[in-house]
Amino acid sequence: xxxxxxxxxxxxxxxxxxxxxxxxxxxxxxxxxxxxxxxxxxxxxxxxxxxxxxxxxxxxxxxxxxxxxxxxxxxxxxxxxxxxxxxxxxxxxxxxxxxxxxxxxxxxxxxxxxxxxxxxxxxxxxxxxxxxxxxxxxxxxxxxxxxxxxxxxxxxxxxxxxxxxxxxxxxxxxxxxxxxxxxxxxxxxxxxxxxxxxxxxxxxxxxxxxxxxxxxxxxxxxxxxxxx
Numbered sequence: 001x002x003x004x005x006x007x008x009x010x011x012x013x014x015x016x017x018x019x020x021x022x023x024x025x026x027x028x029x030x031x032x033x034x035x036x037x038x039x040x041x042x043x044x045x046x047x048x049x050x051x052x053x054x055x056x057x058x059x060x061x062x063x064x065x066x067x068x069x070x071x072x073x074x075x076x077x078x079x080x081x082x083x084x085x086x087x088x089x090x091x092x093x094x095x096x097x098x099x100x101x102x103x104x105x106x107x108x109x110x111x112x113x114x115x116x117x118x119x120x121x122x123x124x125x126x127x128x129x130x131x132x133x134x135x136x137x138x139x140x141x142x143x144x145x146x147x148x149x150x151x152x153x154x155x156x157x158x159x160x161x162x163x164x165x166x167x168x169x170x171x172x173x174x175x176x177x178x179x180x181x182x183x184x185x186x187x188x189x190x191x192x193x194x195x196x197x198x199x200x201x202x203x204x205x206x207x208x209x210x211x212x213x214x215x216x217x218x219x220x221x222x223x224x225x226x227x228x
Contacts, residue, residue, distance in 0.1 A: 004054040004135065011047050012146055018097065021157070037099050052217065055135050064132035071225035077126025079205045084108070084119025087197035091115070095158045095169055105169065107191040110181060113173035114154060120147040130224065151175060 017040075018024050028036045089099050091106025097116040100106075108115045121144045128140035155175070159166045174180035181188055214220040 001058050001135075004051070004058050005138075007047070007051040007054040008139065008142055011044075011051050012142070014044060014047055015146070033101075051139070055139050056218070058135040061134040062132060063134060063137060066130070066132055066224070068225055070130040070132070071221055074126045074130040075221055075225060077122050077129075079201050081119045081121070081123025081126060082204060083197050083201040084111070084115040084122065086119075086200055087194055088115030088117075088119060090196065091191070091193040094162060094165075095173065096154050103165070105173070107189040107194050108197075109173050110186045110189055112175065112177040112179075113158075113170070114151050114175060117147045117151055117154070118177055120144075130221075 017027075031039065087106075087108040088097060091098060091108045092100045092102035093105050093109055093113070093115070094103055095105065095109065095113040097114070105113075112118050124140040124143035124147070128136060128144065131140065159170075162169065172180065172186045174183075174185070180186045209222055211220075
């Protein structure tokens, strides 16, 4: 458990760096923007792998009984979460987390101005429901709380950074997914990052269901969904 908690702590600290402008700016000035994002992505993947490795070595302590509907929640929520994360990262979004620069937000912002954070939350909560044990509660619950807790901080940063543009951009978007669309403040649109994210999510989901998830995490979602 100690290694698991340490790995999770390192992961959360690592993902706090982009939210601290002074540290992020200094790293970009030292390494260059492309090198910074490449190195940061590599380190993030390694640390995330460490988190899951440590979690798999923690004793299983059940908290609630498994059921098929819980596995179906993951099957439905995980692809949505992955899509939002990928689309958000590769779309221009001055309002929130993104690896691309620019002032004109991508189409994903019509869904929510924080697609990466909501995607991570949906993915985490979908896995939390299907994994009724203590380590999963700590792992996925921690991920979801961290992502949701980052939203107010991103709101304050964007409001301060964008100045007069904030009111216009915020008025065309929403924090809650689909709220701006539902209230008619913005039209539903599409662009290349959305298409790429949809294709990438479909390929990844098919691979995971075809055995990739079982190979990586020793659990087959389809078997769990039909086992009860």
